[in-house]
Amino acid sequence: xxxxxxxxxxxxxxxxxxxxxxxxxxxxxxxxxxxxxxxxxxxxxxxxxxxxxxxxxxxxxxxxxxxxxxxxxxxxxxxxxxxxxxxxxxxxxxxxxxxxxxxxxxxxxxxxxxxxxxxxxxxxxxxxxxxxxxxxxxxxxxxxxxxxxxxxxxxxxxx
Numbered sequence: 001x002x003x004x005x006x007x008x009x010x011x012x013x014x015x016x017x018x019x020x021x022x023x024x025x026x027x028x029x030x031x032x033x034x035x036x037x038x039x040x041x042x043x044x045x046x047x048x049x050x051x052x053x054x055x056x057x058x059x060x061x062x063x064x065x066x067x068x069x070x071x072x073x074x075x076x077x078x079x080x081x082x083x084x085x086x087x088x089x090x091x092x093x094x095x096x097x098x099x100x101x102x103x104x105x106x107x108x109x110x111x112x113x114x115x116x117x118x119x120x121x122x123x124x125x126x127x128x129x130x131x132x133x134x135x136x137x138x139x140x141x142x143x144x145x146x147x148x149x150x151x152x153x154x155x156x157x158x159x
Contacts, residue, residue: 008104011133011156013074014062015054019158020070023047030054035062046072058091076154085141088150092139095152096126099137103128106137119144134159 013019017026030037030051038061039050046067054062058078065073078095079088100106106126113122122141127134136155141148 008130009102011103011128011130011135013071013133014076014156015074017071017074019072022069022071023049023064023066026064026071072158074156076156078152078154079150083150085143085148085150088139088141088152092124092137092152095154096137099126099128099135099154103130103135109136129159132159133157 015029017029026049027037033053034055035051035053037049038052039048041048041050046065046069048066049064051062051064052060056076058080059076060079061077063073063075063077064071065075078091083091096106106128109125109127111124113120115121120141120143122143123138125136125138127136129135134155134157136157138151138153138155140151140153
């Protein structure tokens, strides 16, 4: 171990699910927890369910995406309503460093800050790819007149 290199962990689907798992399996797994399905949407390509209450540090909601009846993406949305922008940025950096340690260095996909009319938009994103899996970390903010929307999310996808 003298080289300083470390073994990279394989990216797995969150919560021990597998790509292609049917909606019913996800629902059955959630039924024995404190998590609740708070939204269900049918799309032309499949279905989306939004879940709140999965016990994980700062996890506000989880979105499960299904195509052709099988799980194809899991989005974990993190945050805290009491955090300011600096706390979100610190958490984003902490998550990025932790993911880098686990899966190897991520690739910066984008870092953009611009103004659309009177709204200041910020978007930063990193990506990790292994075989047929990708993991993307995004931080999005929209600020206007001292109010803001902030979302930090991890997207596990079938590549």
